Amino acid sequence: MAEMAFLPDERAFQSVCEQVRNTGRSYPLFSLAKMFLERPERYRIRFLAKPAAEGRPGTVFHQCGICGCVVTSASLLTQHLLKTHADKFYKVERIQGEAPKGQFATVARCKLNGALLGPTNHHAYQDNLMRLYKQRYSNMPFERFKASVVIEKDPELVKKWQEAAAWKTTYTPLQGEQPKAIENEMELERHCRENHLPSSGTASADCVASAEVLGQGNDPAITRLWRSVIEEETRFPINVAQCLREHFFKAGLNVFKGRKGMQFVAAVRPKPFVADRNTVTTTVWAILEYIQKHPLSDRKKVLAAISPAETETAAEAPKQEAAADKTVVPAAEPAQVSAEQPAAETPAAAKDAVPEGTAPKAVVSPAAQDLYWLVRQGYVIEYHNGQLQCPPPPKKKDPKKEPKRELKEKAEGGKQPAIEPDAAKNEPAPVEQPSVPAAADEEVAAPPGHHQEG
Ligand SMILES: [Zn+2]
Numbered sequence: 277m278a279e280m281a282f283l284p285d286e287r288a289f290q291s292v293c294e295q296v297r298n299t300g301r302s303y304p305l306f307s308l309a310k311m312f313l314e315r316p317e318r319y320r321i322r323f324l325a326k327p328a329a330e331g332r333p334g335t336v337f338h339q340c341g342i343c344g345c346v347v348t349s350a351s352l353l354t355q356h357l358l359k360t361h362a363d364k365f366y367k368v369e370r371i372q373g374e375a376p377k378g379q380f381a382t383v384a385r386c387k388l389n390g391a392l393l394g395p396t397n398h399h400a401y402q403d404n405l406m407r408l409y410k411q412r413y414s415n416m417p418f419e420r421f422k423a424s425v426v427i428e429k430d431p432e433l434v435k436k437w438q439e440a441a442a443w444k445t446t447y448t449p450l451q452g453e454q455p456k457a458i459e460n461e462m463e464l465e466r467h468c469r470e471n472h473l474p475s476s477g478t479a480s481a482d483c484v485a486s487a488e489v490l491g492q493g494n495d496p497a498i499t500r501l502w503r504s505v506i507e508e509e510t511r512f513p514i515n516v517a518q519c520l521r522e523h524f525f526k527a528g529l530n531v532f533k534g535r536k537g538m539q540f541v542a543a544v545r546p547k548p549f550v551a552d553r554n555t556v557t558t559t560v561w562a563i564l565e566y567i568q569k570h571p572l573s574d575r576k577k578v579l580a581a582i583s584p585a586e587t588e589t590a591a592e593a594p595k596q597e598a599a600a601d602k603t604v605v606p607a608a609e610p611a612q613v614s615a616e617q618p619a620a621e622t623p624a625a626a627k628d629a630v631p632e633g634t635a636p637k638a639v640v641s642p643a644a645q646d647l648y649w650l651v652r653q654g655y656v657i658e659y660h661n662g663q664l665q666c667p668p669p670p671k672k673k674d675p676k677k678e679p680k681r682e683l684k685e686k687a688e689g690g691k692q693p694a695i696e697p698d699a700a701k702n703e704p705a706p707v708e709q710p711s712v713p714a715a716a717d718e719e720v721a722a723p724p725g726h727h728q729e730g
Contacts, residue, residue, distance in 0.1 A: 278335050280505045281322040282516045283484065284523055288318040293527045300651050302540035303660045305531060309513035309520055313506065316487035319516075321502065325481035337483045341476045345493035346485045352495050353477045354469045355411065360492060365472050366447035369457070375442040376400075383437045387424045388413065392437040396427070400441065407461060415496035534657060535572070535665060544654040546667035559583070559646045564666060567656060572663040575647065583643045 296303060312318045323346060328334035338353040339346050342361050347353050362368050376398060384393040384401060386408060393404040405425070413421045428434075447464050449455040449471070458464045490502055509516050517539070521531050524541050534540040553561045562582050567573065570581075640648075647664075650656040657665045 278326060278337075278501060279324045280501060281324065282312075282509070282519050283320040283322055284312055284520060285318050285320060285486075288312065289520075289523060289527075293524070293529060296529055296541055297543045300543060300648075301658045301660050302532075302534060302542040302546075305517050305521060305524075305539040305541055306513060307660075308541065309516040310510070312520065313510055313513060313516060316490075318487075320484050320486050321490065321505075322484045323482070327481075334481060336479050336481060338477050338479050339483045339485065340493070341478060343489050343492055344485050345489045345491075346483060346498055347493040347495040348497045349495075350469070350473060350477075350479070351465075352493065354465055354473055356493055357472060357476055358464065358468055359411075359494070361476070362447065365451075365468065366449055366458075369446050369448070371444050371446055373442055373444055375438045380434050380438070382427045382429050383434045384425050385428050385433065387426055388421075392433060392440065393425065394437055394441065395434075403461070411494075534659070535663075540657075540659070542654075542657070544652065546654045546657050548667045548669045549650075549655040550669075557646065559643050560650065563643065563647050563650060564655070567664050568666050571665045572659075574662040575644075575658075575664065578647065578664060579641065579643050583641060 292308065323337050325335035325337060335348060337346050337348065338350055340353060340356055340361075342357075342364065345356065347356060357365070376394075380395045380398070382395055384396050384405075385391070386393060389408075389412065391404075391408055393408065394401045405422075409418060409421050444459060446457040446459050447467075448457040449467065451471075458467060487502075490498060520541075521539070524531055530542050530545045531539055532542065532546055534546075549564055559582060563578060566578055566581050570577070647656065651658045651664075655666070657667060659665070
């Protein structure tokens with residue numbers, strides 16, 4: 277029927293970008309993808325109808341102009357307008373009239389939702405039956421729905437139906453000269469379709485809806501389609517990750533292959549430190565040497581090894597980092613989500629880094645400042661959980677394999693290490709992909725047959 281594509285909510289996405297920039301850390305792309313999927317307010321869905329083919333008409337999506345939900349027919353949109361937005365077009369009133377008169381020994385009841393439909397010999401029974409079917413159960417065969425209707429002999433239930441049937445809902449159009457109240461459902465639908473549908477809905481083969489409102493359309497076809505896509509992506513968010521990746525590139529962030537071959541998002545592109553040891557301070561050199569020998573240590577360990585006397589100061593340094601870590605989530609409900617965030621894994625680590633552009637408030641040791649500089653330059657990768665790693669030296673390339681790229685690099689000054697072409701061809705900018713040795717935990721395991729790069 278249609279294809280669905282994921283789009284991150286702009287506000288949530290910008291918030292994540294900001295946090296990635298502020299912390300300087302590298303975050304696992306697939307964990308971020310899962311985080312977006314966790315809440316409907318963080319993403320939108322694009323519906324793209326398949327064109328008509330032989331024996332199959334093309335799908336048209338009808339979108340409510342008021343709340344933005346999407347359904348697959350004009351009739352469903354009319355029902356939605358009446359169910360959800362009737363008060364925008366009509367004065368809706370509940371009026372108590374007379375209860376149905378006569379002796380009724382039985383009443384029909386739908387077992388699926390318990391609705392009382394009236395005695396089968398009452399004139400309203402057929403209308404009630406059809407209305408319930410159309411509104412709630414049109415995705416099942418009518419015969420199966422009808423089989424769920426049972427005849428009850430309980431006098432209490434008969435009385436309950438009689439009392440409820442005394443109430444009527446009337447709809448008086450808000451516009452028009454001397455509008456008359458409409459009681460009949462068929463007439464109301466016709467009135468709404470003719471007078472309000474054209475101005476309150478759009479029909480197209482390509483539309484975008486917020487995931488938050490999709491359920492409001494009450495269209496089983498849309499719900500099925502949406503659920504199947506979301507369930508699959510929740511298991512392994514390959515398409516969401518791919519979409520986020522493109523968005524991160526456009527936002528000027530970098531996606532690179534880090535430890536265990538996983539993809540990470542960071543503000544800077546990791547690059548090996550290639551300068552001579554005589555050109556940097558002994559502390560910088562010592563930090564690099566220590567991290568190379570002890571990959572995936574955390575900041576505290578590194579600083580303790582470099583300058584034991586200063587470690588306490590470093591450990592007590594600003595708490596902004598931990599706070600910043602915890603907010604690597606979309607703007608909506610940050611506190612609640614942060615607990616599940618990979619970013620908060622070890623907030624105790626890396627305490628002395630501060631967001632770019634703000635000066636450290638507490639006294640930070642020179643070694644901690646050097647480490648901060650190395651992370652900000654990309655010479656040290658600081659993962660979301662505080663682990664540190666040096667990007668590996670560039671792999672030696674067979675010049676025959678990539679002659680064009682190497683030539684281009686030479687023309688541009690050629691100081692950058694050779695980089696591997698990225699899997700996705702349509703990215704705005706190619707990104708260096710240092711292949712960092714495997715270590716530590718895997719945040720999102722790919723099921724067999726999948727590869728994270730897609
Ligand atoms: Zn609506």
